[in-house]
Amino acid sequence: MPAVDLRSDTVTRPTPAMRQAMATAEVGDDVYGDDPTVVALEARGAELIGTEAALFVPSGTMANQIALRSLTRPGEEVVIGKDGHCWLHESGALAALAGAQTQQLPGDGRFTAADLRAAYKGDVAWLSPTTVVAVENTHNMGGGLVWDRGQLAEVLATARELGMATHLDGARLWNAAVATGCTERELAAGFDTVSVCLSKGLGAPVGSLVCSSRDRIARCRRYRKMYGGGMRQAGILAAAGLHALEHHRGRLGDDHGNARWLAEQLVARGLKVDLARVQTNIVMIEVDAPTEPMIAAARAGGVLIGSAGPRRLRLVTHLDVDRAGCERAVGVIVDAAGARA
Numbered sequence: 001m002p003a004v005d006l007r008s009d010t011v012t013r014p015t016p017a018m019r020q021a022m023a024t025a026e027v028g029d030d031v032y033g034d035d036p037t038v039v040a041l042e043a044r045g046a047e048l049i050g051t052e053a054a055l056f057v058p059s060g061t062m063a064n065q066i067a068l069r070s071l072t073r074p075g076e077e078v079v080i081g082k083d084g085h086c087w088l089h090e091s092g093a094l095a096a097l098a099g100a101q102t103q104q105l106p107g108d109g110r111f112t113a114a115d116l117r118a119a120y121k122g123d124v125a126w127l128s129p130t131t132v133v134a135v136e137n138t139h140n141m142g143g144g145l146v147w148d149r150g151q152l153a154e155v156l157a158t159a160r161e162l163g164m165a166t167h168l169d170g171a172r173l174w175n176a177a178v179a180t181g182c183t184e185r186e187l188a189a190g191f192d193t194v195s196v197c198l199s200k201g202l203g204a205p206v207g208s209l210v211c212s213s214r215d216r217i218a219r220c221r222r223y224r225k226m227y228g229g230g231m232r233q234a235g236i237l238a239a240a241g242l243h244a245l246e247h248h249r250g251r252l253g254d255d256h257g258n259a260r261w262l263a264e265q266l267v268a269r270g271l272k273v274d275l276a277r278v279q280t281n282i283v284m285i286e287v288d289a290p291t292e293p294m295i296a297a298a299r300a301g302g303v304l305i306g307s308a309g310p311r312r313l314r315l316v317t318h319l320d321v322d323r324a325g326c327e328r329a330v331g332v333i334v335d336a337a338g339a340r341a
């Protein structure tokens, strides 16, 4: 029996229909801009996010890095919510490649306009001026948390007032849209740049989009080349992304339902999960012993889970895990973690 893999929503494999779309994709050389499937994906992405243009890139990391590179100059500061992906999980690329200084804001990944104002440093010769704020929605390390729209509007208004540019890491913006009942376009409104992933909940094997104005995307195209992300017959990959956008957005509610069910079952069996924070497809379990032995025990029982800190386990539901898989996982996880949670 295959393992139930709850480590991440990045572990999905392309469905037969997606593979078919990939196999029959029309392709060209995208560095020359003449791959029709990439062009179609970029147009569809821009339409969904509500921007003039979009750029197909290999990963969410590259999407964030290119977008933020386009918004900063070396020596400037990017402020980021606690444990934001572009701060914690991108190998220091903002420092190494953009030459940017970073500052984390207080909170659970989300933050307030007052936090932003307190962190802001102006254009004084001896300071690193705060020129960009990066928001993550949903917030991965916060446990798939969704931003409150009013709070987000205040953050965007404050950033504008302070003359800061704004970036949205919307790797899981699709999940935020389902959770709030808003469109992706509504949730992305007001940001200068938006990155979205096709290879998480949407189930494509590879790929993300940077969405922004036409002029900025032209500059991002240059950075993509600089960062080594100019791909050639990328239409094979873009076809998977297009298929995901058309066929897999509508089912994300199933993943959210499975995550909630899983969380409730674990709580009922004595594990520590803050149910108020299970808002999308991620479940965080707080434990009071090192996670590694628990992860190993679950693996031995055929369930793959991850850690999100020394005392925190992370479970993520997705396209390749159904309710039966979640049912199987509950017992194994309780056995692996329960005795010590």
Ligand SMILES: Cc1ncc(COP(=O)(O)O)c(C=O)c1O
Pocket (backbone or CB within 6 Å): 010, 058, 059, 060, 061, 062, 064, 085, 086, 136, 138, 139, 140, 169, 171, 172, 197, 199, 208
């Ligand atoms: C919020 C967020 N942004 C960006 C990324 C980066 O995506 P990738 O793994 O495609 O580089 C991830 C990956 O998990 C993520 O969770």
